[in-house]
Amino acid sequence: MDRVSVFNEYVRQKGLKNTSQRETILTVFLDSTSHYSTEELYLKLRKEHPKIGYATVHRTLKLFAECGIASELNFGDGQTRFEPLNQDQHHDHLVCTQCGLIIEFTEPRIEKIQEQVAAQHKFKIENHRHELYGLCARCSKQG
Amino acid sequence: MDRVSVFNEYVRQKGLKNTSQRETILTVFLDSTSHYSTEELYLKLRKEHPKIGYATVHRTLKLFAECGIASELNFGDGQTRFEPLNQDQHHDHLVCTQCGLIIEFTEPRIEKIQEQVAAQHKFKIENHRHELYGLCARCSKQG
């Protein structure tokens, strides 16, 4: 089931409503590889859809996270970011501390070891966050 | 070189000053296994040392992070936390999303794989963050 369907299903089950704003936000949000903060997405949306307010964008992103099609990220720059989430495939991040470049990676080996660690502590993992901070190729050349 | 020395050395080299407040904060901060937010540490300090202000605690924690004896954490509860840092030994966290329990773990195997991932992307890692969120033993029993 794709993310649009997951969202629609969630809305239906909870008795919520599917407004044009939500549709617009969902489309733009999913159709990007960015890691938007509320503000960034709001500014981007505003160009084409001046009627969408900041609070709506914010509440909608929260809703996406709630229904599982987005995850909240915090890279330490003081802004919460959101990214579209695939149920089946988790990824983590390399973050360039100089230019802000974000590279995604997946590492099944790490995921597996994580499970072992959790098991040792009788911990039941719901989700995780794994970020490597440093200099990207370009920045470390210039540095 | 222990963390107190690292701090003193940093202060000396930068021409800063070693005040009694900083000494107090450093002592209490290092002598704990907690992951303090500015507010928590401030409240704790205030009991014994009513003269220390919030801003001083905050600036001092930032200073600790700056000189490398503390690291900033963000577990998504909206508060920045600080923990004493050992140069030689890095650890990561299991965070219980229900009761807030924090367990530390180290996994050399993961560290090694991380290095490989970074190398693949010509990334130079400065530091990283790795957190597993879920239910601790106690909470998953009750849940």
Place this chain on the structure above:
DNA sequence: CTCAATGCAAACTATTTGCATTCGA
């Protein structure tokens, strides 16, 4: 003495909320 540090209060930033109005089902 000099300049960094402190403590207070005020400013800022990101996020969240109250409420009158709009709009989907």
Place this chain on the structure above:
DNA sequence: TCGAATGCAAATAGTTTGCATTGAG
């Protein structure tokens, strides 16, 4: 029609800063 959603503005929460005063070197 009814209640959820919106948009605005105002409130919150956490963090940071300006400034007069204090105090370390």
